[in-house]
């Protein structure tokens with residue numbers, strides 16, 4: 001069988017999601033580090049396969065897959081165990097809503113290229129850029145804490161990790177990295193701790209990646 005190859009960057013939270021998903025499914029993979037700081041994502045060879053020039057990109061089953069949630073959806077559809085969504089459709093919609101709160105409403109406002117645009121093109125000082133970052137993370141995490149509260153068990157929904165946890169853990173890693181307080185979110189912190197106790201999450205952590213690139 002052809003090797004599974006993940007194009008990623010150790011600190012990319014979108015790539016971190018895919019590392020967790022691959023580990024939870026027990027899929028062995030190799031890593032190709034794309035150094036975002038050095039602009040390797042803009043190389044023409046890479047962009048020919050991924051026109052957005054982002055990580056992650058996953059080579060699997062003869063495909064080049066992009067967009068972390070699309071990749072994770074493919075993994076869940078082709079390798080159903082353990083499932084990333086509950087079987088009840090309304091519960092699954094709730095788990096997806098929590099995942100999308102992170103992936104669509106927090107992360108896109110705060111990733112590197114957006115922060116760079118604020119500084120370079122819009123001439124915003126560092127304090128304004130940091131305030132922007134904190135504002136959107138805080139607003140998103142507050143909502144997520146409220147969404148999680150009724151259905152959370154050991155994880156954001158029930159007692160097994162789902163797509164929502166796969167998105168939560170990298171986002172909290174980012175929040176800590178940029179010194180956004182997370183003490184107001186007891187459910188999110190407890191779930192994050194439970195996730196981190198699992199090998200699949202722990203081994204996906206940026207500090208555990210061999211090449212820090």
Ligand SMILES: N[C@@H](CCC(=O)N[C@@H](CS)C(=O)NCC(=O)O)C(=O)O
Pocket residue numbers: 011012013014015036041053054055056066067068069103111112113
């Ligand atoms: N929605 C995309 C987001 C991917 C994304 O923003 N990746 C960032 C790293 S977290 C990236 O590659 N940035 C490269 C750049 O800004 O040039 C996904 O979920 O895969």
